[in-house]
Each structure stands twice: as C-alpha cells, then as structure tokens.
Amino acid sequence: MSGPEIASGVQALLGGVRSAASPFRTYLKDLHRRFANDSEGRVADYIPELAKAKPEWFGISVATVNGLTFEVGDAQTDFTIQSVSKPFVFGLALEDNGRDHTLSRVGVEPTGDAFNSIIKLDTKSGRPQNPMVNAGAISTAGLVKGAHLTERFNRLGGMLSRYAGRSLPVDMAVYTSERSTGHRNRALAHLMLNFGMIDPNVDETLDLYFQQCSVLINARDLAMMGATLANGGVNPLTKEQAIAPEYVQDVLSVMYSCGMYDYTGEWSYRVGLPAKSGVGGGVVAVVPRVMAIAVFSPLLDERGNSVRALKVCEAISKDLGLHLLAHSPNRRRLTELLPGIVD
Amino acid sequence: MGKVISIHSFRGGTGKSNLTANLSATLAARGYRVGVFDTDVASPGIHVLFGINDVPASASLNAYFWGNCSIQDAAVDVMPALEGAGVPVSASGALYLVPASIETGEIARILHDGYDVGLLNDGILGLMDHYDLDFVFVDTHPGVNEETLLSIAISEVTIIILRPDQQDLQGTAVTIELARQLECKNLQLIVNKAHRNADHAVMKASVEQKLGAPVIEVIALSDDMVQFGSGGVYCMRFPDHDYSQAVGRVADCLVAAGTASQLSDRRVS
Numbered sequence: 001m002s003g004p005e006i007a008s009g010v011q012a013l014l015g016g017v018r019s020a021a022s023p024f025r026t027y028l029k030d031l032h033r034r035f036a037n038d039s040e041g042r043v044a045d046y047i048p049e050l051a052k053a054k055p056e057w058f059g060i061s062v063a064t065v066n067g068l069t070f071e072v073g074d075a076q077t078d079f080t081i082q083s084v085s086k087p088f089v090f091g092l093a094l095e096d097n098g099r100d101h102t103l104s105r106v107g108v109e110p111t112g113d114a115f116n117s118i119i120k121l122d123t124k125s126g127r128p129q130n131p132m133v134n135a136g137a138i139s140t141a142g143l144v145k146g147a148h149l150t151e152r153f154n155r156l157g158g159m160l161s162r163y164a165g166r167s168l169p170v171d172m173a174v175y176t177s178e179r180s181t182g183h184r185n186r187a188l189a190h191l192m193l194n195f196g197m198i199d200p201n202v203d204e205t206l207d208l209y210f211q212q213c214s215v216l217i218n219a220r221d222l223a224m225m226g227a228t229l230a231n232g233g234v235n236p237l238t239k240e241q242a243i244a245p246e247y248v249q250d251v252l253s254v255m256y257s258c259g260m261y262d263y264t265g266e267w268s269y270r271v272g273l274p275a276k277s278g279v280g281g282g283v284v285a286v287v288p289r290v291m292a293i294a295v296f297s298p299l300l301d302e303r304g305n306s307v308r309a310l311k312v313c314e315a316i317s318k319d320l321g322l323h324l325l326a327h328s329p330n331r332r333r334l335t336e337l338l339p340g341i342v343d
Numbered sequence: 344m345g346k347v348i349s350i351h352s353f354r355g356g357t358g359k360s361n362l363t364a365n366l367s368a369t370l371a372a373r374g375y376r377v378g379v380f381d382t383d384v385a386s387p388g389i390h391v392l393f394g395i396n397d398v399p400a401s402a403s404l405n406a407y408f409w410g411n412c413s414i415q416d417a418a419v420d421v422m423p424a425l426e427g428a429g430v431p432v433s434a435s436g437a438l439y440l441v442p443a444s445i446e447t448g449e450i451a452r453i454l455h456d457g458y459d460v461g462l463l464n465d466g467i468l469g470l471m472d473h474y475d476l477d478f479v480f481v482d483t484h485p486g487v488n489e490e491t492l493l494s495i496a497i498s499e500v501t502i503i504i505l506r507p508d509q510q511d512l513q514g515t516a517v518t519i520e521l522a523r524q525l526e527c528k529n530l531q532l533i534v535n536k537a538h539r540n541a542d543h544a545v546m547k548a549s550v551e552q553k554l555g556a557p558v559i560e561v562i563a564l565s566d567d568m569v570q571f572g573s574g575g576v577y578c579m580r581f582p583d584h585d586y587s588q589a590v591g592r593v594a595d596c597l598v599a600a601g602t603a604s605q606l607s608d609r610r611v612s
Contacts, residue, residue, distance in 0.1 A: 014524055017489060020461040021496035029465075 011067070012237070019068050024337040027319075031312060032060055032072040041299030041307035044279040049177045053079065053281060053298035058308055061219040063227035064291040064341055067236045075219040079296055080174045082278030083115060083132070083304075084222065085160065085212045086140070087259065090131040091243045091251045092159050093143035099250070105143060105197065106136045110258045110265070115304060116184055118191070127197055132258040132276070135188045141212060142198045142205040149204050153211050160215055162242035163225035165235045168215050175214035182210060217282065219296040226284040226292025229274075252286060256324075261303045263310075271313050272323030283309035287322050290334070290341060345376075345476045347467060348597060349494035352504040353514030355386075355485040358535045358562075359504050361573065363482040364392040365590045367438060368425050368576040370478055370597070374433030378418065378470050378479040379440045380404065382463065382490045384453045387443035389482050392573055393421040395442060403444040407466055408458040414466040415473045417441050428579035439474060441466070460489040464497060478597065487518060495522045500529045500600045502593075503556075506536045507546055512553060519556055529600060530556050533593065536564040559596055562589045 036058055045051040059074035094102050111120055111129045121135050128136035146152030161168045189206050192198045228235045233243040255274035260267040275285040281298030283306050295309035321328030352359045371377045381389045407417045418439040426432050471479050481494040495501050505511035522530050543561040550558050565586050571577055578587035
C-alpha cells in the first residue's frame with residue numbers, strides 16, 4: 001500500500017469510529033424506529049421486477065461533506081436507481097454540451113403533471129418541460145456523448161460511479177423488463193422525434209435510458225452521491241470530481257423545482273431541500289455544503305414518492321432546521337449532533 | 344451522566360486487565376456504581392479476576408452483539424466477589440461486568456463475522472443509563488482496532504498502560520497519535536511492571552518526554568502479584584500493598600477527572 005492509501009485507510013477507520021460514537025447515529029436510529037412500522041403506500045408494480053421489493057425494507061443513510069457516513073436499517077439493500085438518475089445525467093449532458101445547447105433541448109420549468117405525462121409535449125413547446133419528467137429525461141439521455149451505445153453507457157455509468165465512490169452495476173432483469181414493457185417511454189421518444197426535439201437514433205437513446213434507470217444502488221451509495229453534490233461535485237471520501245463544479249447549481253436547481261414529481265411544490269414548501277425520488281423507493285435530499293440524506297423504502301404514494309422517505313426527510317428537516325429558506329433555531333441541533341459540520 | 348474510562352495497551356501482558364479489575368473494584372468498594380466491559384473478544388479474561396469461570400454464551404457481550412440479549416441481561420453483578428475479601432465494601436457501591444464469551448465457537452464467530460461497533464457505543468451508554476453508573480471501564484484487546492478507537496472516542500479519560508520497554512514505547516506512540524486524531528479529551532499513561540530499583544521519577548519524566556503525554560503512575564513489577572497469578576482482585580485482599588496504593592491514587596484521579604484539575608496538574612508542561 002502507498003502512503004496516501006494508508007492515510008485514507010486510517011481516515012476511513014477513524015471516520016467509522018467517529019460515526020459510531022456520534023449522537024447523530026442515535027438520532028437516526030430513533031427516527032428509523034419511529035417510522036419502521038408505518039406501512040402506508042404500496043410497492044410499484046408497473047414492471048414485474050419492481051413488484052418483488054419487500055414492503056418492510058427501510059434504510060436511512062446520511063453522508064456529510066467532511067466524510068462521515070451513517071446508516072440505519074436496510075441501507076445496504078440494493079434497489080434500482082430509476083428516476084433518481086435523472087438529475088445526475090442532466091449534469092453529464094451539461095458537461096457534454098454546455099448550458100446553451102442543453103437548454104435548447106430540455107427546459108427547467110416544473111410541469112405539475114405526473115412524471116410520465118404526455119400532455120405538455122406538443123409542437124409549440126419545442127422541448128420537453130424539464131429533465132425530471134420522462135420525456136425530458138429521455139431527451140437528456142440523448143445528449144450524452146459517445147461513439148456508440150456501449151461507450152455512451154460506460155460514460156454514464158462511470159459518472160454515477162464517481163458520485164457513489166464505487167463501481168455501480170446494472171440490474172439486467174430490471175433493464176430487460178423496462179425495455180420490453182416501456183411502451184409509453186417509446187411513445188414519448190417517437191413523439192419527440194416527430195416534433196424534431198431529439199436526434200434520430202431514438203432506439204439507442206431509449207436503450208441508454210432504460211440502462212440508466214436500471215443501475216443498482218443502495219441507500220449508502222445514494223447518500224454519497226448526494227453528498228458529492230453537497231460538496232461542490234467532489235466525492236467526500238474518494239475526493240474524485242464527479243461533475244464540473246459550475247454545473248452543480250444546475251443539477252440542484254432542477255432537483256429543487258422538479259425533483260419530487262408532482263409533489264415538488266409541497267416538498268419544497270415543507271422540506272425545503274433539493275431532492276430526487278425514484279419508483280425503486282429511493283429518495284435523496286441534499287443540504288448544500290453540509291450533507292445528503294438518502295432514504296430507501298419501496299412503499300410509494302400515488303405520485304410515486306416513497307412514503308417513509310417523505311416522512312423521514314420532513315422530520316430531519318424540521319428537527320435540524322435544514323429548510324434552505326428558513327431561519328430556524330433548530331439549526332443549533334445540527335451542530336450539536338454533528339460537531340464541526342458548521343456551514 | 345457517568346464517565347467512560349477506556350483502558351488500553353498496545354501490546355499484551357502489560358497488566359491491563361488486572362489494573363481494570365482493581366481500579367473498578369476500588370471505586371465500587373468506595374461506594375461508586377461501576378460497570379466493566381470486556382471488549383477483548385479475541386482473548387477474554389477479566390471475568391476470571393472476578394471469580395467467574397463460566398460465561399454463558401446466552402448472556403455475554405457476544406450475545407448482545409448478535410441481538411440475543413439486552414445489555415443489562417449480559418451484565419453480571421460481581422459485587423459479591425469483592426465482599427469478604429478483606430476490604431470493607433460500601434453498601435452503596437455496585438459493580439457489573441459484561442463478560443465476553445470464552446467459547447471457542449463464539450470467539451471464532453466474532454473474529455470471522457465482526458460486529459457493528461456502533462452497538463458497543465449503544466451498549467456502554469445503555470448500561471450506564473440502566474444502572475445509573477458513575478464509571479464504565481472498557482477493557483480492550485491489545486493493539487489498535489475499532490473497539491479501541493471507539494472507546495477512546497467516547498471516553499472521559501483514556502488510560503494507556505505500557506511497560507518500560509522499547510516495543511511498548513513505540514506502539515504506544517501509535518495509539519496516542521490516533522487518540523489525538525479522535526480529539527481524545529484526557530489521555531493518561533501508566534507505566535507498569537517497572538523494575539523496583541529503577542528511579543520512578545526519572546522514568547516518568549523520560550516517558551513523558553518521549554510520548555508527549557502525562558504519566559499518572561509508575562508501578563513496580565511485584566513478585567507478590569506474580570505469585571497471586573490473577574487469583575482474584577488483588578487490592579481487595581492486600582489493600583496496604585504498594586500496588587493497591589498505586590491503584591488507589593489512580594482511582595483518586597479518575598474521581599477528580601472532569602470535575603477538578605487534579606489530572607491537569609500532573610500534565611507535562
């Protein structure tokens with residue numbers, strides 16, 4: 001082992017010990033206990049593979065910008081990233097094409113419609129509303145550069161892996177399942193092609209999109225991905241740059257305005273953090289310059305958001321005064337529970 | 344809220360378990376409520392000093408880690424072992440030991456599977472809360488590992504025991520460096536098994552200078568202790584012995600720690 005490797009090994013050991021000894025860990029355990037028996041919502045079943053998720057799965061993970069990680073419950077249970085991939089791919093599209101070209105292909109305006117809505121896609125709009133609805137996400141995937149599908153996916157998968165700090169696999173069963181049943185997404189893509197909104201290699205882009213949604217992560221990965229955004233695009237543990245710092249604000253902005261499907265307005269009002277949700281049951285909420293909270297629980301509400309995740313994030317935001325627009329006295333709790341984390 | 348005292352040594356055979364047992368017994372006899380955790384899961388042994396020969400697998404630190412019992416169920420009341428040994432024992436004192444399993448299969452399992460070190464934190468604080476303890480001692484496995492570092496991170500006082508030996512000195516420097524990185528509040532050294540003819544004051548100054556940490560006691564190697572062979576808690580039988588007197592002075596320091604500056608007076612400037 002080299003000097004830096006040994007040093008990072010020591011830091012990982014000390015980090016694990018600091019987390020284990022931290023009062024914040026106890027706080028998260030209590031929170032997990034509080035919502036573990038809450039069985040509201042239902043598991044997604046629009047593709048058979050997702051219906052295999054167990055309703056009792058429930059994990060919380062938090063990663064801070066100074067490299068502490070916390071996890072409670074099923075934080076190492078794998079699930080597919082699904083829509084949570086969308087903001088990260090938007091970041092890659094921005095890096096590949098710059099702001100002007102990217103924004104000519106996808107807007108940043110919330111729709112208030114369901115994620116798979118087809119309504120606002122017409123000739124007048126000229127581009128899908130935002131990168132968080134399916135139409136916009138397919139258009140965004142179309143902007144990822146590469147000579148062929150394999151190269152494009154390797155770049156996309158490599159980007160997600162840099163955020164997570166480990167190589168993330170694809171769930172082949174979910175991917176083939178998505179591909180064979182994704183008629184609505186195919187329809188969206190072909191409609192956009194008809195309007196001249198996306199490039200003609202529609203089938204390749206759809207394949208890329210289905211692969212992107214089938215990347216396997218766990219709550220610990222997701223917290224680290226969010227913490228990387230909170231940390232200006234640099235993974236707090238590996239120190240790798242996952243996204244150019246100038247585009248972090250673009251990604252967080254669309255998460256804040258469009259990240260939680262057609263619940264985003266209420267989410268931003270109640271929780272006040274940029275976040276993204278996926279039908280795999282994962283939600284990540286980012287506290288810029290501080291940390292990210294990831295919750296995994298496959299019980300979803302009718303909008304496609306994990307019910308326990310909404311409750312956990314709302315509780316943490318209130319308890320620690322994390323709402324970005326709030327001037328909350330509870331912010332003191334954050335520094336009590338995580339000394340040295342002052343932002 | 345009670346104080347967590349972690350007791351370490353970088354190498355084995357420094358007298359760590361004996362000192363932990365004697366310190367905890369001294370404080371319990373004075374009327375304090377005390378807990379002892381044997382986190383040396385690889386080579387448990389402190390239970391023997393308290394007269395326990397058999398640690399049931401169903402009620403041990405191991406069983407607690409596997410979720411098979413609560414931490415209070417894993418704790419044994421060892422106060423009766425102190426009574427009748429010779430030293431008067433205060434009625435208000437209490438002494439609970441959480442032993443580690445001595446079964447081969449259990450030792451193999453915990454070494455192979457490891458455990459969530461966060462549970463140790465919960466267990467220490469949980470037992471302290473349950474029995475309203477004034478002190479919890481954590482006896483650790485020699486060297487540096489997760490439970491060593493965890494106990495340093497949550498301790499009011501960290502005591503590192505070393506012999507006046509070059510290998511011990513070098514290793515102790517490693518532990519001190521890691522303890523500093525964990526913002527260890529109060530780190531104290533005890534030099535044990537010193538030669539009885541050595542100048543203890545010179546030895547103290549030399550170790551303090553080399554390691555940059557205060558030495559609270561230099562304890563001579565005692566033939567009597569060797570002969571006693573961990574046959575019980577020594578200072579309960581021989582309270583007037585030099586060893587017992589030294590343990591008493593360390594106990595005074597622990598009582599004062601965090602409340603007065605008795606320890607800081609002894610710090611190297």
